Amino acid sequence: MSAGTIGPGALLAPWRRTPLATLGLYGHFVRLAFLKFLAYRLRYYTGVVSYTVFVAGHYYLYLALYAGRAAEGLPAQIGGLTVREMVTYVAVSWIGRSLYFNNISRDLARMVTEGEIAMHLIKPFHLQSVMMAEAVGEAGFRLLMFTLPIMVVVAPLFGVGAPVDAAALGWTLVSFTLSLVIYSQLGFLVGCLAFVMKNIQGVLRAQMVGMDFLTGVIVPFTFFPGWFQSVVAWLPFQCIGYVPVMIYLGKRQGADLAQGLLLQVGWALVLGVAARLVWRRATRRLTVQGG
């Protein structure tokens, strides 16, 4: 007889998962997600090519831009970045994106619109935590089978600069890990919109395009006018792309570094709590679609 199932009389026995068991359970989800993506690894080989092409496009664009400025006798820096730093910025941004990217918003939205969410509500776990665990498993897979291959191809090809020191590299990794948390919580929050919107495809598409712009992957913020930079500073997106890359480039050190990481932790917490509240509210007034 499994423990806790049969309570006295017609009462259901109280039950709570111990912290250790909780860790074990969500660890299991990490492992399963890793295995699932491993089964679909072939898909990612073409991804290495497309990421390389993205970086190549930016690479030649910036080379031309900097060369043009040099020809006119203008300073060899734009927005505080030399051409070599700029190339490194682009490459590290995309390499980071290959790690933290996932489809939580789309997956959650699909579960909600197709009513599959019901199958998760009848299980004794918290879907937000499950999806975060799966995001970690997916990131583990990405790191090994996607991000590393991209690094191996991109770094020598475009002469990507090494990190300023070992500490910067370490903090960059920490920072990109926080990017993953922020990106995933944000994705969960966006996915929750499917509870109130009949057609969420538009939002998902806007998220896809807008995110890469607002995270600073497409153009570094230092290119933008001051007012735009101060607006972006109040949004969580820069904590996903811009902050870790600036740490890598050594542009954030000491107090600046600590402030950047704290900002990331802050956003991770705020978005995590917000997503939990929205989820709670949404499931309390849930209408499951499809019978």
Next chain:
Amino acid sequence: MEPLIRVEGLCKDYRLVDRREGVSGGLKDLVRPRRRLLRAVDDVSFTIEPGEMVGYIGANGAGKSTTIKMLTGILTPSAGTVEVGGLVPWRQRQQYTRHIGVVFGQRTQLWWDLAVVESFRLLKKIYEVDDATYERQMALFDELLETGKLLSQPVRKLSLGQRMRCDLAAALLHRPRVLFLDEPTIGLDVVAKENIRGFLRDIRQRDGVTVILTTHDLGDIEQLCRRVIIIDQGRVHFDGELADLRRRVGQTVSLSVELREPAGSDELAAATGALPVAWEAASGLRHVARFNRAEVRAAEVIRLVVNDRQVQDLHLAEQPIEHVVREIYRQAAAGGGA
């Protein structure tokens, strides 16, 4: 005995939103939705004792799935209470779902991309099933549902019948106290249906699990449930034993007679004379007599027919439950409901 499930005055209103289109429409809907109310479940009350197996039936859109979704904690009711073993499903969801098993015939709870056994291992973790129980349950499922040879296959490669067997096993792995089955035999062929029904009878005897079953297939009810609750347009119209249901609607039986030589139904009607029996020609040499068992004894009808004609074959059938339920609906529509 103390009831395990208590449902009182349960209501669910769906706020149907007449949606505007597109993203901007969606945003407008966020601010000022155009709403109207639909009462899908209307003041439903019942109690269920431990170990009961209850059929919850109704037409499409009668409110049975909505009731099940409130009982399983998926939906929050608009009014009323549900208490199962002292827990409120939608409030104590994690605690509560630990004790229940759910099968929705139209969906699977197995992880689509994984081999079946991976889903079971995950469920073992989710429900904290100990090793010994896990082994015992898996052996039992293999014995009764022949799931053993399906374990290594990915879920997406299973046939509907195979998937349903695995889903049933998945719902029962942790030996839940209550099992909710929403259309468990939908889309299955006759043999697969029989297997599932046999399994449900077995498992109920072994574990004493309380079962609530919704179905379109009244065969499920006839073979599995002593008690039925009939719901229509969100309201309960009958709650009692299947036998009472038949009695209440009338015990119409049909006697099918196959003659050796052709004859008209009127000739047979003449043979049964003054008895209130309605004759009807079926196919070829077959005729069907319908009568109320309370008024006419079947033996008397048979005697009169056999004396009058050369009879090849006889078959006596209870009125199918479909007719019984339809009769309840008819009474309900006429305002004579419970």
